[in-house]
Amino acid sequence: MIPIVTAEEMYAIDREVTERIGISADSLMENAGQALFWTLKERIPRAAKVAVLAGSGNNGGDGFVIARMLKSYGYETDVWLVPPKEKVKGAARTALEVYERSGYAWIAYEGKERELAALLPHYDIIIDALLGIGVKGDVRPPYKEIIEQVNRSPAVVYAIDVPSGVPADGGEAGTAVRADVTLTIQCPKLGAYTFPAADYYGELTVVDIGIPPAAVQAKAAARFVWEMRDVIKTMPKRQQASHKGTYGKLLVVGGSKAMAGAVTLAAKAALRSGAGLVTIAVPETMYEAVANRVPEAMCRLWPAEGGAFAGAADWDGLEIDAIAVGPGMGRTEGVRRLVNELVRQPVPLVIDADALFFWGDYAELVRERSAPTVITPHPGEMARLLRRPVSEVERDRFGVSKRLAMEYGVYVVLKGPYTIVTAPDGSQYVNTTGNPALAKGGSGDVLTGIVAGFLLQHEAVQPAVSNAVFVHGKAADWLVQHGHSSWDVLASDVVDALPAVLASLT
Template identity: 65%
Template sequence: MRVVTASEMYAIDRYTIQQIGMSEESLMENAGQAVATVLLERIQPAQRVAVLAGTGNNGGDGFVVARVLKSYGYTTDLWLIPPKEKVKGAAKKALEIYENSGYEVKNYIGNEKEFIEQLRHYDVIIDALLGIGVNGALRSPYKEIIEKVNEAKGLVVYAIDVPSGIPADGGAVETAIQADVTITIQYPKLSAYTFPTADYYGELIVVDIGIPPLSLEKNAEFRQLWSEAAVVRTLPVRKRSSHKGTYGKGLVIGGSRNMTGAVIMTAKAALRSGAGLLTMAVPDDVYPVAATHIPEVMYHPCSSLNGCFAGEIDLITLDVDAIAAGPGMGRTMGAKSVVQKVLCKDVPVVLDADALYFWKDYVSIVRQRTKATILTPHPGEMARMLGVSIDDVERDRFGIAKQFAMSNGVYLVLKGPYTIVTTPDGKQYVNTSGNPALAKGGSGDVLTGIILAFIMQHDNIQEAICNAVFVHGKAADALVEKEHSPMDVLATDVIEAIPQTLFSLYKKGASYQKRR
């Protein structure tokens, strides 16, 4: 499923009307009918419903919804917030059909006290006030109405397309509907996957209204949700004739006296995720500690200085297919030197954590590489790499990620809720797994190990990265669903949840292969 901006959605609608030939009235009818179908499955016939409608297409969708609900016998009031004469275009036609069907419109203007009194008697509110056209602060009376809805007790609130007051492309929120469920038209909008706006959506349901795919391809950039179905479809299948070398010889570089655990977690995660052979390069000062934790790996002790990498690493004698560098290696000049040497190795490289600290010193090397470079920053690291604030990054996660990946020729994994994977050609994939249990030290180290293992087993780098991010989040989901709270999960718990997560996905994959 694709994700669009507000301007792209407007362009898609225009193209569908002007080039495809579908009328605006038919699209609005389709939208209202699709939303109503969802509501009919969820709202009980005995519940009292109020549809709050504005003047634009969002209001027009609300007119159709109100008409359908009333035709099925639901006790439904349609509250028209602006004066009737302001309703134009297809929305005006939808309102005329509603009234011609014998149904009454309640006008908010002049009946404000009645609205406030009635609000406490409703069970369900359907928000069709503003839609995706919001820019800046809300004007009266929308601001006051939204505040009253949010204050009301016992209401179930359904928003059509986006919660009113939410910028469709994300950003700061002053006043907005706090929805329990948002029923989005055709394609989800950026604000469903950025914060703080995503917090207002509640459950997200997407309904198809019959817009042809050509309209999307002609008018929107490539942003796609990466779901479990995509993972099941693209996970590699092991052949009976394979051996340990078939699944990659990986190298994990990291660790220091104060952060021995990070590189150990990365290595364990890589092994649990299918890496065939794995070597850990660590400072010789911490080698005795690391060596007691993972008997399944080979070790490559490197010269150390004060418990950190001194700067030398022998990559010539190491036969590897991919490298992950950074977890726990420290922010020393020795670490910087090691990363620079790694980037000169002609294999795919994953850079995480401390390996990103000196980004500006080796960006020119990265841009000249011919093999894939994968960067995995969290928002703080991304902000430091760009020389901007964290707020700047969070306000435009999609735009910043795309520009950075394309200008530097890298695969960028911008971590966080709804992690965004961006390819060097600017395509973006939004992860759909994970929960706040991952907001804990060590989670990123585990993800790095999964990515390293997956890029050695998949034929397609993008699919490998997206699948790794999904498995990482899905493992955390499995923990919270069974025996953990979001508070107590450790990064090592996520590693131990990888086997069951992969087992479940491969079981579904086997069914998928049979259906093919």
């Protein structure tokens, strides 16, 4: 897992390293610049003409170290220092002086503004070392004009730590560098995973500069990127001496006359994800619509009214280890009563889609549950749960998820680009798989099935949920890499891609 930090946490980590652990700020900057250089060296062609744009802060200092190393290895590199030299302080000043004593020159931007504007279109590579994580509000001249010129340049733009002008913690950006690649230092910042800030990052690469993990653990909240290696490490192994009961009995409750497909998508996804036995509970009038769609699942017919659930459940002879409820249920009074009954069942529960519509009726019951509860809202559903505008949810995805999870003791899966899984203890795990192919009806139903199937097989809930989100996104990635486009993928295609993805992970 890779820790994700706020700007304030990153400053605290730096202080922990320099003041308590004892690595000097000069050494830390040299380590950062060296690590960034070696990453860039793998990407920048030898014949490329490079511009390093340096500001006065730590980003500028990193830029001086990078530029020194580029010149040492024979790269044609111009270094443009935007502020007057006297404004460069601390470790950045040391890095500049080392650069100078190494025999290398730099160009003062002041007085040569037109020259930079004329040259920028002719560089192959621009390294943005202008502004760092301390940006508040819109940038001021001359940075504003320089950034606008960078964005018009055809060069490949590498941003150091964060694209200049982008708030590290996310939110709206005014004038900001639109990077092709962002090389973030040690820990990605919050804004890399929330929009619109994330739009400016391009490809995100994390560069380890040797900060001791203890410093991060001491000063940062439990907030991580859930990586493929975490998935592989926590995926359960199927035993030779096992049977269908070993992998759990799942009840998927959903469906209505208007939405017959959703519950079958969830059921099939659960089966593809390894669930041993799956029973679909649907309104009794829907039997013919669903019976043949998933022949591997059993079908349970519950009382219907108006093409939806009447509100009563039939538990006679039904043995279950987990429940997934919501796909395609509709929002009738009968559905409301049924969801309230299902929440009382003492087994792991996944609540999605229409079942979330009635959150206000059963939220206190959820708080009292002892078995794990997973809710999987998209931003619109999250806004309804919290009675807040969608825009407010999107501005504070990490915050709203954490508060809800901790208040009700649930696992919250806030869906969207960079889906966030939040555990009841407040720890958070960001998923980086997936693409716009998932922006289509039925995708959430598939995720519900995978989450429920994995809950039955994993020992711990958080890895089960995070792995399900990862696999769901990875299936969409696999599809666009194997003949599909992000336009044409169907939810059923995602189910069909699960075997290939699971084979690569187990």
